[in-house]
Amino acid sequence: MDKVLDSPARAVEDVPDGATLAVGGFGLCGIPSTLIGALVAAGTTGLRVVSNNCGVDDWGLGLLLRAGRIARMTSSYVGENKEFARQYLSGELEVELTPQGTLAERLRAGGAGIPAFFTPAGVGTQVEEGGLPWRYAPGGGAVALASPPKEVRKFGGRRYLLEEAITADFALVRAEVADRHGNCVFHAAARNFNPLCAAAGRITVVEADRIVEAGELPPDSVHLPGVYVDRVVAADPADRRIERRTVSTSRQEA
Template sequence: MLSFATKVYIKQSPCLVRFYAITHQKTKVVQTTDEALQGVGSNIVLLSGGFGLSGVPDTVINAMVNKPEIKNVTAVSNNAGLDGRGLSQLLVTGQITKMISSYIGGNRTFEKLYLTGQIDLELTPQGNLAERVRAGAAGIPGFYSPTGVGTWLEEGKLPVRYDSTGEKVLKTSEPREVREFNGKKYLLEPAIFGDVAVIKAFKADTLGNCWFRGAARNFNSVMGRNAKLTIVEAENIVEPGDIEPEDVHLPSIYVDRVIKSTTPKDIEIYKHTEDDNTSDSSLENPKSDAELKRAKIVRRAAQEFTDGSFANLGIGMPTLAPNYLPKGISVTLQSENGILGLGPYPKKGEEDADLINAGKETVTLAPGASLFGSEESFGMIRSGKIDLTILGGLQVAANGDLANWGLPGRVKGMGGAMDLVSNPQNTRVVVVMEHVDKKGRPKILEQCQFPLTGQKCVSRIITDLAVFDIIDEKLVLIEIDPSSSIEEIKAKTGAKFEISPNLKTIDI
């Protein structure tokens, strides 16, 4: 309560009245989830932050389960968490009838409902997803993106809904308008406009200013800017001024309600470094043919890094390549969930739920690292700031087409792969994979048979038998494994290739 003297002074000083009103704004903190969700009903577009299990607003999502007034929801999220966690719960209850996501991942509930025709799924490349939300937040109805040119995204062939058997596609995506700028094709992507956003912050003040910790900013900051109603669950609620102005990642103008987070943070995949040894034992001492092939590919891939470069690595074998960097080579690794400057895996007991990579594995930060949102991460990627990306592959065509995200009847989603290969003029794309599949069929073909990730985007292919370059849309053999032969490679390659006059043996 104000003292008598203060009241008199305020009465005589109108400027002080205005200042007092500014510094004593109404709190946005609510005490219960019922208050947080007040007015949230059916037929909404729901934006949910998080990547894997990192930064997922579980407290608010848990409270939405079985609320009968919240139904027929279109949910926008990179993925839907895991079985029993995150948005997956609203899939089980039938409250979500459509997902707009880039990746199903290991969520069996999500996959089953999609493949048995119980929900719609609008698959969207991860970078386009972030940018569609960012555009909606900025009042921009659409934009042109290089991601997905020449793929099912452009052609309108992405399965949106299956029949109950999962064998027949009942509904497909809308074809994209194509336009050419400076001799390059782009697709028109519609913005996403949300009704309600639920996000998670490490710290929020009572006015709604938010600070995100580690890589948990991911989709949280961009989704928090978009919706008509933004609900923040915060691990820590502080007073105004406790977050430095330059540390505010999401300004209070975007936030409507703040509630205390009461759910523990989980880690999806634990990966560790023991005694500063980051190598994989199966690569050091391969005991099977599969391990030997993997070791050859990873060690050869490590030679692709150049000193001072920026690189993005796909999940699986590519993430192991930095363990075998040549001496004197320094590389900055980027992860599309918002990290530039990935360090090694943590030691046991030092894991941090807010520090994961694109494969949802625990990581650390290298000295000089920086953190940002997914929308900025993919801006770096599309604009060609990343010098090198190493990806796995299902099939590569002789002209450089890549297929690495879907098989017939096994559509998991493209994640960020389409974005990563969208600017091959500036980002060198190297694919690592076994030369043949488990049935002995060639994976290097004249034309890809599986849905494309990108057209004419691959520069180099590294397999357990050989290294090929793709030059002017022609396949050229440049290196051969010492245990192989030209005859074997011809027999196991489903495309014609030239042999470099400077053909050499792979040296690892």
């Protein structure tokens, strides 16, 4: 089955307002920036997004956030986005912070059809006890919605928390190479959350730097089988940013 579409706009045209999205990437590494841009242009709003973080103020998911299109974020890290902090503290944005490994496993479990699992992460903290502010009242200050306490069980004398799996209406993923059947290869660390999000999405859309014919990818090189992918589009090669540039200063020898 040829899953390649002719434009990013067509690939996301049926994403409705209020949809749940699982979005791959880590920082700005491996983010589906072309598809995010298509959603910005489409005007889709009220989105409930699951992603490791929310981009930066002027790129990635930060573009949807700045436009007021995101209603809820489930993330493990949000420290590079000032607009995120402003919306959260003013009561405009609902936020569920989740330990990074737990977030990865919740997505993996969702893709595997496992409804929940026990983990030691968060035992003895507010993750277990509840009370973490998910949403502040308008204007900030008072907590309008707090996290609930989690079920605890002991295994081998150690306490574990019950965490529920995550599934999403749509998954947006960035790959280095995809074939027309949706089989994908990721480049190095850009693999990050992408395969997990792809498996957790009911409809998975992949943007790829390069699209090849079916059969061109050696089976052993495939990181994400096409069975998880519904649509493939070409990524904009200009959609690449460095989140934080570090330059070393060489010392001149005396």
